[in-house]
Amino acid sequence: METNIKSILNNYPEGSADSLIPMLQDIQEHDGFLSKEAVIEVGKYLKMPASKIFGVATFYNQFRFTPLGKNHIQVCRGTACHVLGSATVLEEIEKNIGVKSGQTSRDGIFSLEVVACIGACGLAPVIAINGNFHAKVTGESIKEILENYRNQE
């Protein structure tokens, strides 16, 4: 893991505060989340205190600080999905897997993320699990979908 962070940092030879967000995005892309070790490593590289990086990372919704679950759920809360009841879907998912957006369930099977719009308004309300879209989800159908993923364990 550590060498990977170094190799990501090496892509920013002129590393300055400007490259902080792209760096964090690359790390999250690679690791699925920002670990404490990664943040400290970035801090050393950019000569920035860990708290400044943590501050930037917590400002943006896109960064997470726990590893992704085996199945990563993205719930669209865009306008079309909202109108068609994505709030109920989200509520049901939160209840079902027992975590809020940005978190990972204790058994590590699911992680949850709320996204603004995933560009599939025709399928609203839509969710994506591991990049696979599930269209016109309801508070009822979501239970079955989640159960299917659970059964794959």
Next chain:
Amino acid sequence: MSKIIEIQIDSKVVKAAEGSNLLQVARDNGFDIPGLCYHKKLTPTGACRLCVVKIDNTPGLIMSCTVPVKEGMKITAFDEELEQNRRHTLSYLLAEHNEEFDDSYEDEIRPLIKRYNLEKPENRPLKPIWQGIPRVVDNTSPVLTYDSSKCIRCFRCIKACDEIQGKGVLSFADRGISKYIVAGFGEWFNSECDGCGECIQLCPTGAIVEKPFRESLKISEIDSKVITTCPYCGVGCQTEIFVKNDTIVRVDGVDDVSPNDGRLCVKGRFGYQYANSKKRLTHPMIKRNGVFEKVSWDEALDFVSSKFSEIKQKYGSKSLAGYSSAKCSNEENYIFQKFIRIAFGNNNVDYCTRLCHASTVTAMLKSFGDGAGSNSIEDFETTDCLLVTGNNIIDTHPITATYVKRGKAAGQKIIVIDPKWTPLVKYADVWLQPKLATDVALLNGLINIIIENGWIDKNFIENRVEGGMQAFESLKELASKYTPEKTEEITGVSKEKLYEAAKIYATAKTAMIATGMGMSQQTVGTNNVFSLINMCLITGQIGKELCGLNPPRGQNNVQGATDVGASPVNYPGYIPVTNEDNRKKVAEIWKVPFESLDPKPGLTTIEIMNAAYDGEIKAMYIMGENPVVTDPDRHHTVEAIKKLDFLVVQDIFETETTEFADVILPAASLYEKDGTVVNSDRRVLRLRKAISAPGEARQDWQICVDIAERMGFKIGSYNSPEDIFAELAKAAPIFGGITFARIEKHGIQWPCYDENHPGTSTLFLEKFNTESGKAKIFPVDYKEQSETPNTNYPLVMNSGRLLYQYHSATMSRKSKVLNAYANEAYIIINPEDAVKLGLKDGDKVKVTSPRGSLETTAKVSDEVLKGETFMPWHFNEAPVNALTRNEIDPMSKIGPFKYSVVRVERV
């Protein structure tokens, strides 16, 4: 100086410096404009919006804290609209603010609530919503608790950490209404925070509060607040001590006073627990049949004086010696040396400076005529270039380091020379990492590059250096041997880095040097400093403002103890004992026959121990020192002490040394006495009694006077330390113009010759203190160590200090807070050596030198070079001085604490 201009505030004409802060100007002139995010020590933020004013010809309400004043400005500070607006803003803040108040901190928001009549909920235009905002409480730090529900997001803590302390540890996390303060990755204790508490002192609302005494402390019920000098390092920070029931419950920095302007470090703010420790010595004790028994002062003093007299009579006056203390006041050191010279009748008085900056002082006295730091601590911020060599300034002089970090932020160039990584390296433009004990070669190499590139100051050499260009030629010839290639070969530092460092230092408009234990604690310590001085002289980086050489002092009164004569060679004020006129003058002040004063210099610290070992010294009087831990070659020290016929130790705690004493005398700590100390920039600062000494513990000076009297010597009758200081000022011309009255608020830097003399912030501006008034160049060659790594002892051990502990840790280790940060010894080993030795981080190891061995924990890190190791020396369970040797630097008699060959094995 900025132009003085006139502005009008509410029709009153007010004078101010152009460009100064409008809110500050208004407040200085009695306009009490509210404001919570503004603090005069920080850059303006404009976050709380309470300080709004109206400015003629400017639309809208303006936050006065963000406005620089301009000629002719017309300001409205108070009218109904402004007050309405402020009231509304305040109620916005209150809606998000948890108002619980436990009286354990100074709250700035409560007086405003009262002022704007918002105490009753029904008077508030907005309902509270703070319960609905996610509350973050960080309780991980040993020194503070952060509670986001009390935080008004004013930025003061973040800026205190960034701008005042130069640490930049804090930030905001999250966003909008749920924004909160975060250190590190969300946990204060595991962050870069070192616990200085600057953020606590500046927090206006109790969001960051001090942990010690939090449960019991009520600020409104404090018995007294006393301003005194911090008892730890030689920066001399001014502290305000909060006392309740004769116990210290809090320490704050004092604003607007040098040297610290309100700043403190973790030791100064939280290291006070020792004073009220139950382990303090409270009764005199005499050892009988191997057991210490409590006795009365009369019995103890009679016993001590009769034993000293008996030994003096039996073996002659040369058989007695004393260790004075850098942890005691000027007055006490003055009385102690007077005691030795009159009652013992010799000059065998020395103290730990011999183990510290003796070599620096020896070299500086020879070259400059003065051994003290040439600049003021504030100058560390404003000089263009700072060269720090062998000095872990961030850990050992944390407040001086705040000036350095602020300087760096403003563009100062920093050169670090250190064989071991120190936190200052993070701020350095160039870091030279020479092999241990190759400093002379390194500096001669730098001198060579400076000369070859023509970066010398010919004018300075001709006018200010004895022998002018001729003296320079001899240095040039010597330095020519140290070509960059040769220097690289000896020191391991690349030619390129040498060139870079030489260029930055020599060509800087102004440059200062801070030199530390890494340079001085070697058998070539004096030569190291001579080389440094040579570089300083040929570049002319001394003798003008913001230029010079500074040895920051390790203990609260190292500087003062030597200044007032705790020295085997000098009377108070650096007056040599060997000169007959001096003896006559001193004898007159002391009212003793001048023949009774010994004309021969006395023995130094290590010489005293050696003489004890050889049976020549029979009795010792040790005031506030712990030589068993602090002197080199512990085995030898213990043997020497065991051979004494009689040992008296006067201290505040039992120490590793009191164990071997015949009599232990309990003394008052620095929090319990009046008097003065001298800090690293020669500033004479007040000590004031904050609490009473425990049990029957007495003032050190009183004990000395009493013993002398019982030995039949009157060494003076004084009613107070002020009386003693008055006599000292007569004896030592450098203090001539200083009185307690003059230093009531601000210290004065010596020399200060008469009552109209303002003191001296920079030394050597016009002339050096040598006979000719010129500085001297002493060219010195690099010498290899007498002890070098070999098959039996393949590694070299360096030693040093940590931020969180202090010397032999007698004081600091009584503090739970300091122990929470660092309470364990270790040895740092380079990863390559660790692989070779099959060691992992955390392994228990045995470290052996030709003198002895100890057990400790391995810490694998590239902070040290291959072949070198480092140990902190504070911890008695891993006594570094069991490994060091007592070979001394021939000129200064300092011991080589920084270089011992060792072998490291897994236990």
